Amino acid sequence: MQDLNALNIAIIDGDASAARAITKQALAEGMDPLELVQQYMVPAMNEVGRRFECSEYFVPELLLSARAMKSALELIRPGLAATDLPSAGRVVIGTVKGDLHDIGKNLVAAMLEGGGYDVIDLGVNVDPQRFVEAVKDKRPQVVALSALLTTTMPAMKATIDALEAAGVREQVKVLIGGAPVTQHYAEEIGADGYGETAANATRLVRSVLS
Amino acid sequence: MHALVKKLVERGPVLTDGAWGTQLQARGLAPGEMPDLWNLAHPQKVVEVARAYIKAGSQVILTNTFGSNRIRLRGTEGESKVAELNEAGVQLSRQAAGNRVTVFASMGPTGKLPSAGEISAEELAEAFAEQAEALKRAGADGIVVETMSDLDEARIAVDAARKTGLPVVASMVFDSGKDKDRTMTGVTPEAAAVALRQAGADVIGANCGQGIAGFAGICARLKAAAEGSPIWIKPNAGLPEMRAGKCYYDMTPKEFASHVPALIEAGASFIGGCCGTTPQFIRAMRLELISPSSGESARA
Numbered sequence: 417m418q419d420l421n422a423l424n425i426a427i428i429d430g431d432a433s434a435a436r437a438i439t440k441q442a443l444a445e446g447m448d449p450l451e452l453v454q455q456y457m458v459p460a461m462n463e464v465g466r467r468f469e470c471s472e473y474f475v476p477e478l479l480l481s482a483r484a485m486k487s488a489l490e491l492i493r494p495g496l497a498a499t500d501l502p503s504a505g506r507v508v509i510g511t512v513k514g515d516l517h518d519i520g521k522n523l524v525a526a527m528l529e530g531g532g533y534d535v536i537d538l539g540v541n542v543d544p545q546r547f548v549e550a551v552k553d554k555r556p557q558v559v560a561l562s563a564l565l566t567t568t569m570p571a572m573k574a575t576i577d578a579l580e581a582a583g584v585r586e587q588v589k590v591l592i593g594g595a596p597v598t599q600h601y602a603e604e605i606g607a608d609g610y611g612e613t614a615a616n617a618t619r620l621v622r623s624v625l626s
Numbered sequence: 627m628h629a630l631v632k633k634l635v636e637r638g639p640v641l642t643d644g645a646w647g648t649q650l651q652a653r654g655l656a657p658g659e660m661p662d663l664w665n666l667a668h669p670q671k672v673v674e675v676a677r678a679y680i681k682a683g684s685q686v687i688l689t690n691t692f693g694s695n696r697i698r699l700r701g702t703e704g705e706s707k708v709a710e711l712n713e714a715g716v717q718l719s720r721q722a723a724g725n726r727v728t729v730f731a732s733m734g735p736t737g738k739l740p741s742a743g744e745i746s747a748e749e750l751a752e753a754f755a756e757q758a759e760a761l762k763r764a765g766a767d768g769i770v771v772e773t774m775s776d777l778d779e780a781r782i783a784v785d786a787a788r789k790t791g792l793p794v795v796a797s798m799v800f801d802s803g804k805d806k807d808r809t810m811t812g813v814t815p816e817a818a819a820v821a822l823r824q825a826g827a828d829v830i831g832a833n834c835g836q837g838i839a840g841f842a843g844i845c846a847r848l849k850a851a852a853e854g855s856p857i858w859i860k861p862n863a864g865l866p867e868m869r870a871g872k873c874y875y876d877m878t879p880k881e882f883a884s885h886v887p888a889l890i891e892a893g894a895s896f897i898g899g900c901c902g903t904t905p906q907f908i909r910a911m912r913l914e915l916i917s918p919s920s921g922e923s924a925r926a
Contacts, residue, residue, distance in 0.1 A: 471803035474812030476742040476776075514658015516698070519810075521743075530767070541658075541701075562870055564899075567647070567657035 420447075420456050427460035427488065428467075430480025435488040436527035449492045453532075455599060459518035461485055461530050461618075461622040464511035468615040475523060482526035489532070503624055504531060508550045508588075509560040512575055515568035520594055523614040524560060544571070551584045558621055561607075563594040572597075589624040593617075628793035628828045629859050630767060634686070634728065635856050635895045639915060642686045642730075642860060642898030643679040644907050650675060650690070662694045663704050665714035672715070676722035682905035683912035686896065687723055688770060689731040691715035691761065696751045697745070699735035709760040716764035728867060730795060731766035733757055733783055740778040741811050750779055762790035770795040771827070772860075773834050773900075775810040777818065778878030780786035781825040788826035795858050795896070796827035796846075800844050801835030819851035831858025834900040837865060837877070838885045844893040856895035863902030875902035883910035887918050897907070 420442060426434035441454060464481040465481050467473035473481075505526055511521045518540050525535050536554050538546055547559060559579070561572045579585040592602050593611040602610035611620045635641050638845050647661045653671045664672050672690050679687050689875035693699070694711040704711050712731070719729045736753060761769055769787040771794065774780035780796055787794040794876055798818050802808045807815065819830045830852045834846045838861035864877040882899065889897055900908045 471805075471808065471812075474802060474808065475810045476812075477740055479739070479742040481757075514656075516660075516701070519737060519739060564659065567651060570657060598867075 423456045424460045427457060427481055427484045428463055430477055430484050432484040432487045436491060437483040439488040439491045440478065442497060449495045452492060456487060457485060467614045479523055479526055482530040485530035486526065500582045505558065506534040506554060506556040507558040507621065508536045508538060508554060508556040509546065510542035510547065511540040511562045512568055513541055513543050514571055515563050515565055516540045517564035520564065520614065521531035521562040524593060524617045527614050527617045528621060533621065544575040547575050548578050548582040548584060551579060551588055556588060557625055559588045559590045560593045561590065563597065566596045569596060569601065576606055591620060592626065603611055630827045631793045631856060637853040639890050639894065640685050640896045641683055641912055641915060642896050643684040643688055644899035644903035644905065645901050646675055646690050648902065649678065649904065660693055660702055660704065662692065662722065664710050665690055665709065665711050665718060668824055669714060669718055673722050674716045678721045678905040679908055680722055680727050682908040684727065684908055686728045686730050687719050690720045692734035693733045695736055695757045697738060697753050706915040708756055710825065712757055712760035713764040716761055716766045720765055728767045730768040730770045731761040733769060733771050733787065734773050735775065735779055739776050747778065747782060750782045751786060754783045758786045758790050764790055766792060768793040768795065770797065772797040774798045777813045777820055777821055778913060781821060784822055784825040784827045793828045794889055795831055795835045796822040797831030797858050799835040800832050801914040806836050807838055815847040816851040819848050823852060823855055828897065829856045829858045833860035833896050834862055837862060838882055843895050845889055845892035857893050858896040859862060859894040860898045860900045862900045863907065879881045879906040879910035882907050883914040
């Protein structure tokens with residue numbers, strides 16, 4: 417029998433290949449997939465978040481752990497009945513028009529995927545109209561917008577305006593984040609929330625959906 | 627120490643320049659448009675920015691080449707013009723500087739983190755070598771590797787810059803962690819100073835990130851760990867506030883300049899400004915350097 421604490425440690429250490437190997441072995445040995453997630457994987461990501469908040473972990477460690485979590489989750493999903501571990505929700509994410517920066521956006525996407533969300537990443541320099549189309553086609557509950565530059569922040573407002581003009585604003589919660597973004601700005605442009613760091617992205621999405 | 631750096635710092639603190647992107651926006655650069663592309667599209671506007679800083683008192687000016695590496699340019703119209711953009715950037719600053727002012731060419735990050743496995747060391751080395759060689763070819767006096775967060779990326783960029791034989795400044799962004807004294811990837815000032823010196827940097831620095839008030843502490847720690855290497859400091863003008871769709875920096879040039887004495891005391895040899903600073907900020911800093919007066923409150 418596998419030592420499943422090793423799965424917890426592999427995720428905390430950001431070791432995706434170990435996380436996959438242990439998960440594969442545990443599933444082959446008949447371990448309950450849901451228990452794997454709830455007993456070992458989710459607590460690992462909680463620990464990663466805690467370490468980030470007290471400056472033991474920084475962006476690279478967070479990215480690696482979220483990727484390890486995601487790769488283990490990919491093995492588990494097919495073995496679960498849809499009702500056992502439903503997707504926590506669907507999020508469309510992208511860096512707004514004019515902005516080519518993707519470190520923060522990738523980090524938030526990875527954290528949300530690690531948190532069990534179905535994430536549709538539209539990439540960088542995303543035109544407001546592409547967000548509108550994605551909301552119509554993919555029916556997400558959340559649209560997450562990223563910007564690193566003060567000069568591209570206004571494209572967040574333009575995106576919200578485009579969702580409104582298309583009549584789909586009420587179908588989604590809009591969350592924004594990025595270095596120059598503030599809670600004040602989120603309120604000013606009518607976003608539903610603002611995330612200061614990627615570590616609390618999952619918590620923020622959960623809170624606006626509850 | 628590189629002869630040029632020695633010559634620059636021997637007569638006291640050296641005034642560098644302020645932000646370029648916001649100055650180009652004031653001249654019509656569209657929000658989100660990549661400033662570097664203007665080296666070929668609107669060269670006269672770029673020269674105007676360089677001239678404005680020289681007029682304000684900059685002794686070292688940078689170049690509009692911060693994002694001109696092939697990784698950052700990928701997918702833009704500059705993709706096939708890496709060498710041209712860098713060469714033009716140096717030539718435009720040189721055109722404004724003549725031989726009176728020193729031109730240190732800017733190399734910024736690629737936007738990919740090697741410490742998170744997003745890009746290989748080889749790919750980074752090729753990109754930075756290509757940029758550094760173009761900057762050298764066009765006649766830069768030195769190279770500034772700036773706004774770095776990832777120590778591996780910074781070392782690779784410094785190594786590429788050093789191989790040109792030009793003096794190299796290596797500057798990182800310390801804005802993360804609970805005390806705002808780490809880079810985004812968790813690097814301390816001490817670790818940065820040691821590693822960047824080993825990689826061959828002549829000058830070690832901090833730029834961008836948090837407001838100027840936090841820089842004296844970072845500067846002192848860099849100085850203590852840099853074993854005699856001069857320190858380069860270029861803070862932001864505080865953090866921007868968005869009001870009615872426009873971006874404002876609340877700090878005044880005078881307020882910014884009042885921190886200069888504290889930075890000099892903490893060991894800074896090169897000082898200037900990053901995001902949000904303008905030629906007015908450089909002018910105010912020059913006045914402060916000539917006759918330190920209002921710095922007492924910042925020092926206290």
